[in-house]
Amino acid sequence: MVQNPVFINGIAFKEAVLDHALKTGRNIKQNRYDKAKIGFLCEGKGCSWRVYCSVSAKYPNKWQVKIMKKDHTCVPTGNCEMLKVPQIARLFVDKIKEEPDYFMPMKIEELVMEKWKINVSRPQCQHVWTKALRWIEREYDKQFGRLRDYCAEIRSSNENSSVELDCVENDDGIEVFKRFYVCFDILRRSWKETCMPLIGVDGCFLKSRMKGQLLVALGRDADNAIYPIAWAVIKVDLGLEEGEGYVMVSDRQKGLIAAVKRALPQIEHRMCVRHIYGNLKKNHGKKPDMKLKIWNLAWSYNEADYRANLRDIEMYDQDVYDDVMKSKPEKWCRAFYKLGPYCEDVENNSTESFNNSIGKARDKPFVPMLETIARLAMVRIAKRDVICSSHEGLCTPYVIEMLESLHKKASESMVRPSTNQTYESTTSNGCAHRVSLASRTCSCRRWEITGISCEHAYGVMLSKGLEAQDYVVHWFKTPIWRRTYAEGIVPLRGAKFWPVGPEPSIIEHVIPYQPGCKKVTKTDKKRKRGVNESP
Ligand SMILES: [Zn+2]
Ligand SMILES: [Zn+2]
Structure with a gap:
């Protein structure tokens, strides 16, 4: 048990004895209790193992083992009184x-x-x-x-970052948490300068003691991957439902959007079609084909397709149609997207990767959760910095994949030239479209919405021997992708080093922990969380 018979104190000695008892399965029992002397012996039948330790005369402030009989003559019995x-x-x-x-x-x-x-x-x-x-x-x-001190640590390490912490005073005059919001300055600047002007909000309910919601404002990078810009935690009242993977409490989302807008004016907020569909499902149940019809409507690139798909819904079910019209389809259909953001997604596709990255922090208690989110964002940026630095080619992998998926249709299209770099382009079984290379448009509108040529325009480029990547909007090019990830969050220090402010400390609004309120499922049992899981 003892290789170095000197201990820094009696507790350290006791721990070493416990360690020995656990390792050997012997029933060791304390028989000397004294401020300066501790002894143990083995309760095993006829066993002479014993140890005795006391304050050392030789080493000041240390304890030293004096007597040690280290061989057991007993066998383990499964008892350990220690x-x-x-x-x-x-x-x-x-x-x-x-x-x-x-x-x-x-x-x-x-x-x-x-x-x-x-x-x-x-x-x-x-x-x-x-x-x-x-x-x-x-x-x-x-x-x-120490939440306030955590905010101070963010401000001191990442200058110009916005951190807001709102509390309300309770009847006892103690400040109770209400809302937290953070936007790291470097994320705000990188996003503003290098990502298309589009923000989505994703969120989840917390698993910590406090009933709350975590909301994250996400941008899109040049590779169409999520880029975290800001996040907020809001205390919520009971009785709210969690949707299928997304949060349906739109007024709370508005709160974060408002906070983001203060920092970043002039952004377009698009609604997510899954959100719309979720609401329709509540009113109409799971009607066959309803989902496909709603998605077709959202996917319409132009008003002609939009009108056709809308008529289809009207024929299908008048009540569904009425609800669709009430939901302001111009907010969630591609046909009405403002040109400029170049993001064609009609749903928050990012949800999956949100849950895999930032969302998993929600298992943690409050302050460690905030630390984890910032850490995940930091590591995510660093990893992507490595990926995009080594990527060769004019455009990001997202563009290359998109063009590959259009290649077959494009190469089969029939192209007829006109003047001023305009062409008529017809894919097989398709309708004729007007393509202008000069203005980078096609009458199908897809090129303008996505910023990447549609199959018709791509067909023109192939027939003329032009490189399609040259005609892609700058948001999807490798240099801007690299700029997004050139700089990241300055690492935050641990709680011990947080600046201590003069303000009084605050408390959580806590629903008492109820043992067994959450059933342990099979997957929970199987799940093993890695310490260094990548975001
Ligand atoms: Zn023994
Ligand atoms: Zn087209």
Whole structure:
């Protein structure tokens, strides 16, 4: 057990003995309790193992082992009186913090047996669980109280960043959290200078003790991937529903949009078609074909297609049609997109990658969650910086893929020239369209909306031996892609180094933790979270 018989204090010595007891499965028992002397012996039948440690005369302020009989003549029995509630709680507190509904008393009992072959009772493990939760709560409260200091750390490390923290005073005069918003200056600037002027909002409900919602404002980079610009956490009241992967509380989204707009005026806010469909489904149930019809409408690049698809919905169901008209389709159909943002997505396609990146931070308690989001954004930018720096070619992979998908149709199209760089282009079985290379337009409107040539224009380029990537809007070119990721968030320091302000600390609005309120599903049990998972 002891290679170095000197310890910094009695507690360190005790821990070493406990470690030995766990490793060997022997029932070690303390037999000397003194301020300056501690002794243990083995309770095993006829065993002479014992150890005795006291304050050292030789090394000032150290403890030293004086007597040590280190061979057991007993066999392990599965008992260990040293292993009491606080000791077990210390062994499991980090695990319970991560997954309190998985590391329940029964599981703890099983694990102690599995790992150390030691019997502990169920009531003991119940005490362990509640004790560990109490420790965790206390730690969270302490962290939460320092939210203002966290804001100060952001401002001092990332100058000119906007951080807003709103609280309300409760009846006891204590400040209670209401809203947090952060926009790192470098994200705001990089987005403004290098990403198309389009913002989407994604969000999820928190899994921490406080009922709240995390909302993230996302831009699109030159590769059509999400770029986090700002995020907010808002305390919410009970009774709100979570939609299928997205948040349906539009007035709260407006709050973040308003905050973003203060920082970034003149942006267009498009609605997400999934959002619209979710509302329709509430009123009309899952009607066959309704989804396809709604999506077709959203996908219409031009008003002619839009009108045809709208008529189709009207014929299909008058009530659905009425609701569609009420939902302001000009907000979510491509045909009405302002030209300029060059993002053709009608749905927040980013949801999936949002959940895989920033969204997974929501499992954490409040302050660690905020730290994790900033960290994920920081690492995401750094990783993409590496990817785009090594990418060769005029345009981003998104464009290359898009052109590849159009290549077959384009190469089969019939092209007839006119004057002034205009052409008539007809894909097989398609309608004739008017393409102008000079103004970079096609009467199908797809080119103007996406910023990347449609199959008709691509057909013209192929027939003329022109390089399609030369005609792609600058937002999708490699140099601007690289600029987006050239600079990222300055790393934030840990809580110990946060500037301590004079303001009083604040508290969470907490719904008391209810054991077992969340059922542990099979996938939860299987899930193992990696420490260094990439965003
Ligand atoms: Zn023994
Ligand atoms: Zn076209």
